[in-house]
Amino acid sequence: MEYKSRISYLRDKISESNIDTLFISNKDNIRYYSGFTGTFAFLLISKEKSIIITDSRYTLRAEEESPDYEIYQLKSGDNWIENSTNITKTKIIGYEGDHVSVNLLNQLKKRAEKINEWKDFSEKITLGRIIKSEEEVRILQETINISDSAFNTVSKKINIGMTEKDVAWEMEKEMRELGAESPSFDTIVASGINGSKPHHSPTDKLINNNEAITIDMGAKYKGYCSDLTRTIFIGESDEKFKKIYTTVL
CATH class of the missing domain: 3.40.350.10 (Creatinase/prolidase N-terminal domain)
Structure with a gap:
């Protein structure tokens, strides 16, 4: 550095x-x-x-x-x-x-x-920290890639019956296995009605069929942090959900 x-x-x-x-x-x-x-x-x-x-x-x-x-x-x-x-x-x-x-x-x-x-x-x-060097930009991209890859891997494994805590742990474990030194903040997994709480802390609530899950996560890598938020749906989403989701995007 x-x-x-x-x-x-x-x-x-x-x-x-x-x-x-x-x-x-x-x-x-x-x-x-x-x-x-x-x-x-x-x-x-x-x-x-x-x-x-x-x-x-x-x-x-x-x-x-x-x-x-x-x-x-x-x-x-x-x-x-x-x-x-x-x-x-x-x-x-x-x-x-x-x-x-x-x-x-x-x-x-x-x-x-x-x-x-x-x-x-x-x-x-x-x-002194505002303008990033080429090396810093490269590290930031690697940090983003870690959280992206972790989400893509774990989101495919989320099943009905897992708890919010289970999902959060799998995300954090995957980020560490990909090289992160730690999460950049406490991972948020908010399923169903808990999605109405922007900074919800994962609980023992079970993941159910036909409900949305909001995941807010990030990796810390070489001192730099990423922050990624995604919403997925377990089961078949209805037209109302699709309309709201598209509007928010």
């Missing part, structure tokens, strides 16, 4: 915005700008330094997944925000105002007293 160019983009924005260092805490942005897939980390990026802050559970993973970053390993009682921002010589710091809670921000300010100003940098971080 193009992590060096993504870091360069952030450094350009740092220079334009008159800040010293950027603090990233959103795990999706951490993965996008570093490749790190663990569940606990922060990034500090300055004009000269790129640092990933994590604990001993993830240091080896960080070394493997984020070779463009120095590793700062957290230790018990460590004032990591002060120590790490001292490394980057930070006086003005940018952070994700749309992600950092007021409570966390107050804690960070209290523990890093040498920092004079905290600036919301959310928009510029997000803008």
Whole structure:
């Protein structure tokens, strides 16, 4: 992946915005700008330094997944925000105002007293992700193909007497077997009257003959997500259903 160019983009924005260092805490942005897939980390990026802050559970993973970053390993009682921002010589710091809670921000300010100003940098971080590269487009297409293929395979196996939970599990299992790291969200299978609930959670309700099933599903693959919604009919659909279905399409 193009992590060096993504870091360069952030450094350009740092220079334009008159800040010293950027603090990233959103795990999706951490993965996008570093490749790190663990569940606990922060990034500090300055004009000269790129640092990933994590604990001993993830240091080896960080070394493997984020070779463009120095590793700062957290230790018990460590004032990591002060120590790490001292490394980057930070006086003005940018952070994700749309992600950092007021409570966390107050804690960070209290523990890093040498920092004079905290600036919301959310928009510029997000803008860096809007225009997709050829590689990203290729991965997105692969992600879509996984969910498409899973739907095409499993939809042919749906039988009367299966439960909504059964169908959801088969969809998720098929996506994983095709290479997905996980579903991109909780799979929705809404049969019969449950189709009136847009975000229905699958239940033990049995699939019956002559009823519609709405399936909303997606795959997460290499950090990118697909989202696919389809409605199928078990048995013979009547003219009223066909008219409504065609109108919605």
